[in-house]
Amino acid sequence: xxxxxxxxxxxxxxxxxxxxxxxxxxxxxxxxxxxxxxxxxxxxxxxxxxxxxxxxxxxxxxxxxxxxxxxxxxxxxxxxxxxxxxxxxxxxxxxxxxxxxxxxxxxxxxxxxxxxxxxxxxxxxxxxxxxxxxxxxxxxxxxxxxxxxxxxxxxxxxx
Amino acid sequence: xxxxxxxxxxxxxxxxxxxxxxxxxxxxxxxxxxxxxxxxxxxxxxxxxxxxxxxxxxxxxxxxxxxxxxxxxxxxxxxxxxxxxxxxxxxxxxxxxxxxxxxxxxxxxxxxxxxxxxxxxxxxxxxxxxxxxxx
Numbered sequence: 001x002x003x004x005x006x007x008x009x010x011x012x013x014x015x016x017x018x019x020x021x022x023x024x025x026x027x028x029x030x031x032x033x034x035x036x037x038x039x040x041x042x043x044x045x046x047x048x049x050x051x052x053x054x055x056x057x058x059x060x061x062x063x064x065x066x067x068x069x070x071x072x073x074x075x076x077x078x079x080x081x082x083x084x085x086x087x088x089x090x091x092x093x094x095x096x097x098x099x100x101x102x103x104x105x106x107x108x109x110x111x112x113x114x115x116x117x118x119x120x121x122x123x124x125x126x127x128x129x130x131x132x133x134x135x136x137x138x139x140x141x142x143x144x145x146x147x148x149x150x151x152x153x154x155x156x157x158x159x
Numbered sequence: 160x161x162x163x164x165x166x167x168x169x170x171x172x173x174x175x176x177x178x179x180x181x182x183x184x185x186x187x188x189x190x191x192x193x194x195x196x197x198x199x200x201x202x203x204x205x206x207x208x209x210x211x212x213x214x215x216x217x218x219x220x221x222x223x224x225x226x227x228x229x230x231x232x233x234x235x236x237x238x239x240x241x242x243x244x245x246x247x248x249x250x251x252x253x254x255x256x257x258x259x260x261x262x263x264x265x266x267x268x269x270x271x272x273x274x275x276x277x278x279x280x281x282x283x284x285x286x287x288x289x290x291x292x293x294x
Contacts, residue, residue: 094258134214134215134261135262136259137260
């Protein structure tokens with residue numbers, strides 16, 4: 001009994017303390033690195049301390065195709081909703097204007113916008129565009145914050 | 160003679176109802192098959208996903224011995240025999256918007272579904288899962 005409650009605290013503790021650190025970073029302007037953010041492809045504008053979401057080559061390519069049909073500049077918004085079979089699900093939309101609490105990630109002229117709360121769940125992830133016979137669409141690949149998840153990658157659980 | 164004709168018509172009616180296509184799905188499939196110059200699409204299921212089963216779709220060049228051939232709106236679909244009892248009565252649709260385009264399956268046998276609709280459960284699949292293996 002004792003060992004199971006200890007392991008529960010061990011599991012939940014880091015998540016709670018991480019959220020507290022994250023929230024305090026939002027309030028203060030100094031940032032101390034509480035996370036080890038996995039560095040994938042080199043990008044000069046991101047440091048280890050920052051939270052980022054990356055765009056894959058296919059994602060950029062697809063956004064450029066979509067942009068060609070649009071009169072105004074559109075951004076891809078990634079947001080998290082509660083739902084799906086595994087707790088949370090990703091939602092993609094095209095938008096023109098960001099909100100005050102948004103972070104914008106840009107690659108090759110293509111903009112991805114994520115609100116602050118959703119960013120906590122997708123930092124370090126990559127947005128990809130996948131084409132298969134049965135479906136093609138944007139997906140979130142390699143989300144370090146997610147565990148388990150739907151095979152179609154639209155729903156996931158948080159660690 | 161009359162009874163065998165009737166039996167044939169019942170059989171074809173049942174076959175046609177195993178899977179139906181919406182007009183959008185049929186148009187999309189027709190385009191895909193024409194583009195790739197393949198005769199059939201094959202629908203199957205596999206055990207995965209968060210809720211039991213998920214659909215698979217591939218091109219097929221020939222009808223397997225036990226495949227079920229469905230012809231609807233001028234388009235030919237093969238159904239894998241293992242999938243047949245799970246998908247019978249399903250309506251296949253195609254949704255296409257800027258951000259995604261996909262085939263969706265409206266399956267009356269489905270007892271629960273993943274948010275994206277890819278994973279689903281049928282009573283036969285849950286029984287199979289309980290037995291410790293799923294086709």
